[in-house]
Amino acid sequence: MSRRTTAPALCLATHRHDPDRPRAAADGINLCPGCRIALRRHVRDLPELHADVLAQLPATRDTSGPTVSGSRTPPLPYNTRAGDWLGQARHDLRWITSLVATERGITGPPPNPATQCAWLERHLDWIAAHPDAGAFKDVFAETVGRAYSVIDPGRLPLVLGPCIEDIDGEPCGGIVKVTVRRDGDPTPSEMYCDTCDLSLDTTQWHRYGRRYQRGRMAG
Ligand SMILES: [Zn+2]
Ligand SMILES: [Zn+2]
Numbered sequence: 001m002s003r004r005t006t007a008p009a010l011c012l013a014t015h016r017h018d019p020d021r022p023r024a025a026a027d028g029i030n031l032c033p034g035c036r037i038a039l040r041r042h043v044r045d046l047p048e049l050h051a052d053v054l055a056q057l058p059a060t061r062d063t064s065g066p067t068v069s070g071s072r073t074p075p076l077p078y079n080t081r082a083g084d085w086l087g088q089a090r091h092d093l094r095w096i097t098s099l100v101a102t103e104r105g106i107t108g109p110p111p112n113p114a115t116q117c118a119w120l121e122r123h124l125d126w127i128a129a130h131p132d133a134g135a136f137k138d139v140f141a142e143t144v145g146r147a148y149s150v151i152d153p154g155r156l157p158l159v160l161g162p163c164i165e166d167i168d169g170e171p172c173g174g175i176v177k178v179t180v181r182r183d184g185d186p187t188p189s190e191m192y193c194d195t196c197d198l199s200l201d202t203t204q205w206h207r208y209g210r211r212y213q214r215g216r217m218a219g
Pocket of ligand 2: 172193
């Protein structure tokens with residue numbers, strides 16, 4: 001019974017953990033299961049990260065970046081790292097939404113991160129099957145990662161430790177993180193893996209924490 005005559009397709013994205021190990025792509029797309037999950041998570045998280053970076057834009061909240069001693073150049077009246085990130089993120093969103101709209105022959109969303117990301121999420125299966133799916137996922141991973149280096153440290157996810165889950169029989173290799181939200185935040189607090197589909201609301205943390213400690217001791 002011959003099924004596959006060609007080698008299985010490989011995930012085209014970059015992997016932070018064990019980057020030289022090839023990952024089989026999920027059926028019909030150009031991303032492995034972990035990267036497909038990560039891409040969806042990034043697209044969902046980006047609007048809120050955008051709002052958080054925007055809140056860092058006024059210069060009075062700029063605690064970042066080295067000051068050049070002896071420089072006579074007056075400081076810019078805004079947080080340059082936040083400004084750089086916002087420009088790059090908006091550029092990336094315009095690029096990918098117009099690419100999807102053009103190639104699919106449809107109308108793209110208005111240039112607003114929340115609208116653009118909601119629109120992209122409806123096209124994620126198509127994006128994951130695109131020949132440039134790896135580049136799309138890498139761009140989102142980079143943009144989301146850089147946002148966390150700009151936003152208020154008090155808003156950063158807490159790191160629980162290495163993930164103890166498997167993806168298709170392979171160790172996940174991701175990092176389990178915890179976002180603690182405040183009243184008024186649009187999304188609830190969550191414990192999640194940055195690589196697999198682990199996602200737990202606060203009612204599940206206690207049990208998972210015990211399982212996690214046992215898993216870490218066993219592993
Ligand atoms: Zn992958
Ligand atoms: Zn994981």
